[in-house]
Amino acid sequence: MKTSGIIFNIVLVALTVSLLCVWFYPSVEDFIAGNRMWNGVKDFTESFEAENLESIDELAAAPVGIAMVAIPYLEYAESHMDRMKEYLENGGTLLVMDDYGYGNTILEYLGVTPRFSGDTLLDPLFNYKNQYLPRVTDFAPAVTESGVDVILLNYATALTGLADADVLAWSSEASYLDSNANGSLDSFEAAGPHPVAAEIACRKGRLILVADPSIVINTM
Secondary structure, eight states, X not given: OOOTTHHHHHHHHHHOOOSEEEEEOOOOGGGOTTOOSTTOOHHHHHHHTOEEOSSGGGSOSSOTTEEEEEOOSSOOOHHHHHHHHHHHHTTOEEEEEOSSSSHHHHHHXXXXXXXXXXXXXXXXXXXXXEEEEEEEOEEOXXXXXXXXXXXXXXXXXXXXXXXXXXXXXXXXXXXXXETTOSSSOOTTSOBSOOEEEEEEEETTEEEEEESOGGGGSTTO
């Protein structure tokens, strides 16, 4: 299920940082940097020449030109979130990619209003093979102007609590959030479009949210 580099392009557009991209993650097998199998992120790490941190304390004190990528599938200690807050205070870029993990814990700690919905985003019309793999084609102008025209999601969720001006990408009008997990759109469920990527100012830095971490695994 290759996307011919499109996913990498959309992340680059969202970050717009210089040459160094720093990857920080809890030790979860699905996102191990050295894992070349379907659930690893070896391709992503190599494409961005990312540095893998054993501890958040290794994060540079001067974060200009550095992006920290967090996939919070394990709960962070308060000391870790304090370090994230300090990193943003110093002007860093934090990219949080989550769907059903602890992303909202980070957002609450940072005192921002957006949240990860936690309900599965399905699209029965615009998808790759089935509705659990939505195809996203609606982007903010800066993304479209970069040449990106489509990304594929994989059992993603959506973002809530955002101003329209902060959204980088939306799902289609045919999409919906399957809150009762029955695979069908019910009258009480929220139909699309739904935000799936966004960028907001946070302290002196930038906070970028993507509602699907699996877009960076090797299979995708």
